[in-house]
Amino acid sequence: MTSRYDHPEYCESVFHLICALDIPDRVLMPIRNLVGCSLGRIFWLDWLRQDSRDAEWMPTPGDHEDPEWHRIDGWPERGDGAKSRKWNRRAALWMQWNSIDAWHVCDWLITATAEGHPWLANVDAAGHPKKLMKCGSLERLVFEATKGLRQRNLRDIILGPEDENFVLDLGAGHTLVQLLSRASLRKEGLHMHHCIGHGGYDELLDDPDVGFYSVRTLDGKPIATIEIRDSYIRQYRGPANAEPSDAVKELVAVAIDAFGWRDWRDRPRPACDEDYGEEALAVLRNLPPARRRPG
Structure with missing residues (x-):
């Protein structure tokens, strides 16, 4: 069978x-x-x-x-x-x-x-x-x-200027920091209790089209992590992969406006066109992603 x-x-x-x-x-x-x-x-x-x-x-x-x-x-x-x-x-x-x-x-x-x-x-x-x-x-x-993915050994990691970099003042004492090294990803993952520090993202640190960012409080505590690819927000998570709070979203809106970041779902998908003939593409390229069910 x-x-x-x-x-x-x-x-x-x-x-x-x-x-x-x-x-x-x-x-x-x-x-x-x-x-x-x-x-x-x-x-x-x-x-x-x-x-x-x-x-x-x-x-x-x-x-x-x-x-x-x-x-x-x-x-x-x-x-x-x-x-x-x-x-x-x-x-x-x-x-x-x-x-x-x-x-x-x-x-x-x-x-x-x-x-x-x-x-x-x-x-x-x-x-x-x-x-x-x-x-x-x-x-x-x-x-x-x-x-x-729950961390077993939380330990302090000392970071220097080559590991992370201040990017933007978000207001209300919060800042946006770019994560530049494996050590910074690991520390972010330890504090945020999510998977960015487990190695799966390490190779992307050298990709100029990918960026990892951390939203920090006045005392430097991470409260949200953002992954950007080709100016699109691929991931945006709070502690333990939770949805960021409305207050954090308002803060990050400053960065979204400043850098022109867009939603990952809105990115162009030219690779998808390979399965369509030109006649079909002429229709599908102008077709809304969702339609009401015909009555």
Whole structure:
């Protein structure tokens, strides 16, 4: 009997999810199989449940009063490539709604692989770690990731001017500091209880299009961490990966205005166009990302 993991459409779905995760290849390759049997499996099951309700349109999750409806069938009337278009679209939507949780899980997998956590060796008959396979939802994966990333040894790290740099006065005694070294990322992660200091972001420090920033109080305490790629805000989290407070968002708005940062979901996605013919592209480039369900 063919397993789910050999099913062509399952493989297609996981491929597009991995593309949407936007993780550098060097970081991704050691965890690719783990991503497939954790996030990929949850992604597939989420869409199977949706398809049992409606395989063509779906509303924005959690918006119960007047939701936006999204086309999710891949526009089969446009000919070849409908399956690829379908999973490309679904991966983009799923990441739009779940990106913070998905990246949090990936950071856990990166850390566990780099440090050789024992649970990786406790596998089922198919070779998949049982810890991952017991997680039947994204929420459960996030719970395990948070538990697995909890710092064990908080220690003071002395930083110098080559490690972090003052960037902007945000007002009310708060400042924006750029994190420039592995030591600064580690210290930020220790104080904020999230994964930036576990090594998964180290190689990006040398990328001129990527920046890591910390919002600090008057006494230098970090209260939010921001990742910028190509002037887009990819991640923006408070302590323990929580949503930043409204007060912190107001402070960071000063930096957003000053530097012209934009929302990650609004970035151009030219790579997605590769699966469409020119005739389809002429329509899709002007198509709103969400439409009301036809009456």
